[in-house]
Amino acid sequence: MTQERGPRLDRRAVVGGAAALTAVAAGGAARAAAPRRKYAIVGTGHRSRMFQDAIWGPHKDASELVAVCDLNPGRVAYTQRRSREAGAKQPRGYVHTDFERMIRETKPETIIVTTVDATHDNYIVRALEAGCDVITEKPMTTTAAKAQRIIDACQRTGRNIRVTFNYRYSPPRTQIKDLLMSGEIGDVLSVDFNWLLNTNHGADYFRRWHSNKANSGGLMVHKATHHFDLVNWWLSALPQTVWAYGKREFYTPTMAKRLGLKGAHERCRTCPEKDKCSFYLDLAADPSLKALYIDNEKYDGYFRDQCVWRPEINIEDTMNVIVKYDTGATLSYSLNACNAWEGYNIAFNGTKGRIEHSIVEQVYVAGGDMVQGGIQPGGVTTRVMPLRGAPRIIEPWTGTGGHGGGDDVMLADIFAAEGARPDKYFRVSDQNGGAYSILIGAAANRCFETGGPVNIAEMATGLRRPAYAPMPTRNDPVPMPPRKA
Ligand SMILES: NC(=O)c1ccc[n+]([C@@H]2O[C@H](COP(=O)([O-])OP(=O)(O)OC[C@H]3O[C@@H](n4cnc5c(N)ncnc54)[C@H](O)[C@@H]3O)[C@@H](O)[C@H]2O)c1
Numbered sequence: 001m002t003q004e005r006g007p008r009l010d011r012r013a014v015v016g017g018a019a020a021l022t023a024v025a026a027g028g029a030a031r032a033a034a035p036r037r038k039y040a041i042v043g044t045g046h047r048s049r050m051f052q053d054a055i056w057g058p059h060k061d062a063s064e065l066v067a068v069c070d071l072n073p074g075r076v077a078y079t080q081r082r083s084r085e086a087g088a089k090q091p092r093g094y095v096h097t098d099f100e101r102m103i104r105e106t107k108p109e110t111i112i113v114t115t116v117d118a119t120h121d122n123y124i125v126r127a128l129e130a131g132c133d134v135i136t137e138k139p140m141t142t143t144a145a146k147a148q149r150i151i152d153a154c155q156r157t158g159r160n161i162r163v164t165f166n167y168r169y170s171p172p173r174t175q176i177k178d179l180l181m182s183g184e185i186g187d188v189l190s191v192d193f194n195w196l197l198n199t200n201h202g203a204d205y206f207r208r209w210h211s212n213k214a215n216s217g218g219l220m221v222h223k224a225t226h227h228f229d230l231v232n233w234w235l236s237a238l239p240q241t242v243w244a245y246g247k248r249e250f251y252t253p254t255m256a257k258r259l260g261l262k263g264a265h266e267r268c269r270t271c272p273e274k275d276k277c278s279f280y281l282d283l284a285a286d287p288s289l290k291a292l293y294i295d296n297e298k299y300d301g302y303f304r305d306q307c308v309w310r311p312e313i314n315i316e317d318t319m320n321v322i323v324k325y326d327t328g329a330t331l332s333y334s335l336n337a338c339n340a341w342e343g344y345n346i347a348f349n350g351t352k353g354r355i356e357h358s359i360v361e362q363v364y365v366a367g368g369d370m371v372q373g374g375i376q377p378g379g380v381t382t383r384v385m386p387l388r389g390a391p392r393i394i395e396p397w398t399g400t401g402g403h404g405g406g407d408d409v410m411l412a413d414i415f416a417a418e419g420a421r422p423d424k425y426f427r428v429s430d431q432n433g434g435a436y437s438i439l440i441g442a443a444a445n446r447c448f449e450t451g452g453p454v455n456i457a458e459m460a461t462g463l464r465r466p467a468y469a470p471m472p473t474r475n476d477p478v479p480m481p482p483r484k485a
Pocket residue numbers: 042043044045046047048069070071072075096114115116117119137138139164166222366367403
């Protein structure tokens with residue numbers, strides 16, 4: 001690992017360095033005076049709509065969407081239709097093979113990458129080499145080799161990219177960072193973290209492109225990248241060693257039979273057993289899902305409602321991981337995709353006490369007409385327990401909208417016009433934060449094959465320590481706790 005370098009900041013895009021910076025929310029006169037920043041989006045599916053709506057809505061004075069690009073021309077046209085409905089100037093549309101031509105002709109300053117996970121590296125590297133800044137959706141990429149490609153391209157071009165870890169910005173998760181930074185529980189020795197996916201959103205991974213590990217890296221990369229990033233960032237720590245075990249035991253043809261079905265079929269729309277299967281998804285019943293996927297199947301043959309019981313699915317539904325960090329802290333993590341509720345329980349065990357924190361998320365499927373990753377009313381529980389004495393119930397910081405209120409806070413940070421100010425939580429992530437998160441998942445995938453353990457340092461070179469907030473350390477004095485009553 002090399003020493004961290006200072007931030008290379010453009011007007012507002014990026015990231016990293018000795019002091020993380022976060023953009024200031026808009027302030028009328030200065031915003032009106034600044035020229036609008038030009039963006040292009042590659043990948044015009046469900047997630048890209050969040051960026052489109054931000055550019056055409058609250059951030060329209062500072063931002064302009066000049067072009068969109070996708071392998072599916074139907075979704076490009078759908079995005080252009082949305083721009084007209086939003087009263088915005090229509091972005092120019094390109095097929096994916098014309099990516100460089102799009103950049104030459106429309107001159108975006110920043111490319112937003114919202115394609116299928118395994119294709120991110122390709123667009124990130126090409127955008128950097130064309131002289132653009134890059135904002136990429138999580139996971140930054142899907143394998144260690146692809147992460148290396150991105151790290152090398154950043155070094156070659158002297159640019160940083162931004163990875164949109166929206167959970168860092170979700171107020172109750174930011175509050176956990178605040179509590180850990182305060183030192184109330186001392187330095188963290190270990191973390192117990194269980195993430196549960198329910199049989200709506202969780203099952204949905206087994207219907208879509210995510211069900212093929214070559215596309216998504218499996219749930220250890222695609223989904224757990226959020227969770228590993230949260231722990232890396234919460235602890236301001238670097239992962240060193242990973243052990244893991246994973247299996248697929250629920251979303252299988254055998255389970256279909258145990259549930260009384262004849263077996264797996266191709267997709268929900270044509271399923272002969274749709275009346276019997278409670279995992280049936282009616283894409284046509286949701287206008288968003290219909291417009292995004294059914295209406296555009298004719299262009300790429302992609303079915304968004306593939307059978308969750310198909311034998312060819314090759315991602316795990318049940319995963320257990322142990323991570324050792326450079327601070328000495330250890331993480332015990334599990335991810336299960338066939339649960340009764342969605343959300344998580346986490347506990348931080350520190351030298352002065354323990355934080356217990358839990359969030360219950362609302363029911364949704366990706367791309368549908370419902371809030372994505374919203375928190376259930378009353379769904380946040382946080383308490384701090386000193387080693388001896390009464391626990392303290394914490395009033396949660398709240399936010400509304402997608403991903404526990406994180407999406408809107410992050411978008412304001414990305415698109416605001418007036419430059420940057422220091423962020424005590426260092427929520428902006430660059431390619432190093434993106435890599436350290438996915439490398440845990442890639443290492444877990446390797447453990448599933450080999451039995452592990454995997455040393456993270458052997459997976460990629462040239463990584464820098466991400467800019468993280470200072471935390472209580474092993475060297476801080478710990479006052480003797482009071483005698484037990
Ligand atoms: N941060 C979050 O909370 C969050 C939430 C949802 C999705 N995402 C991420 O957003 C990205 C997109 O996911 P989505 O849910 O929108 O999926 P999606 O299937 O709705 O959209 C993906 C789009 O990429 C296009 N595409 C596929 N391969 C391509 C290629 N080679 N070149 C150009 N276009 C290509 C598809 O045609 C489609 O339009 C993923 O990386 C996903 O992990 C992040």
